Amino acid sequence: MTIIGLTGNYGMGKSTAAHMFKELGAFVIDTDDIVRELLKDPAVIYEIKKAFGDDIIQQSAASGQPSEINKKKLAEIVFEHPHLRISLEDILHPRVFKRVEEEAGKINDPSAIIIVEAPVIFERGYQNRFDKIITVFASEDIAVSRLKGKGIPGEEAVKRLKSQFPIEMKIAKSDFVIDNNGDLENTKKQVKEIYNQLYV
Numbered sequence: 001m002t003i004i005g006l007t008g009n010y011g012m013g014k015s016t017a018a019h020m021f022k023e024l025g026a027f028v029i030d031t032d033d034i035v036r037e038l039l040k041d042p043a044v045i046y047e048i049k050k051a052f053g054d055d056i057i058q059q060s061a062a063s064g065q066p067s068e069i070n071k072k073k074l075a076e077i078v079f080e081h082p083h084l085r086i087s088l089e090d091i092l093h094p095r096v097f098k099r100v101e102e103e104a105g106k107i108n109d110p111s112a113i114i115i116v117e118a119p120v121i122f123e124r125g126y127q128n129r130f131d132k133i134i135t136v137f138a139s140e141d142i143a144v145s146r147l148k149g150k151g152i153p154g155e156e157a158v159k160r161l162k163s164q165f166p167i168e169m170k171i172a173k174s175d176f177v178i179d180n181n182g183d184l185e186n187t188k189k190q191v192k193e194i195y196n197q198l199y200v
Helices: 016-026 030-036 042-052 071-080 081-104 139-149 154-162 167-172 184-198
Strands: 004-006 028-029 057-060 064-071 112-119 132-137 176-179
Touching: 004 016, 016 028, 016 112, 016 132, 016 184, 028 030, 028 071, 028 081, 030 112, 042 064, 042 071, 042 081, 071 081, 071 154, 081 139, 139 154, 176 184
Parallel strands: 004 112, 004 132, 028 112, 132 176
Antiparallel strands: 057 064
């Protein structure tokens, strides 16, 4: 089986490409989905509370007990303070990769292509965990426009993009790249070409 890291900066189309790979028959593991589940884990909530303080926890109106992470507030903090983002990643990432290994271990097909959608592969030096790396890219203007379409204010969208390595560096270090500046058909064509090459 081949494990592929699919990355790119915020708003550039990782999820779109991942969906296209899934339609072609790849197994897709979305690390954002894993993180959303981990943020409900009491052990993870405890560690984040210890690192970020009580204010990061939303209280349950019914019992007054800590119920869940205030994800909006957490995002604001980590994009404003890079050292705190690293602290959060240190809590989450070992658990994320353990879950990725567990999910991959359930796949019995030795010829399987497993696409792991992850935003910070290069930022944390995780590229050696994958057989190949694919980077999806688009212009910053398009990325900001897409993020704004998801309800993220323009200033916040730019801040999120600046928190990641320049996309040009990711492109230079990748085995494959997908230009997502155009229409969906153009992106789909590139995805199909890469998918076929992965079986060679």
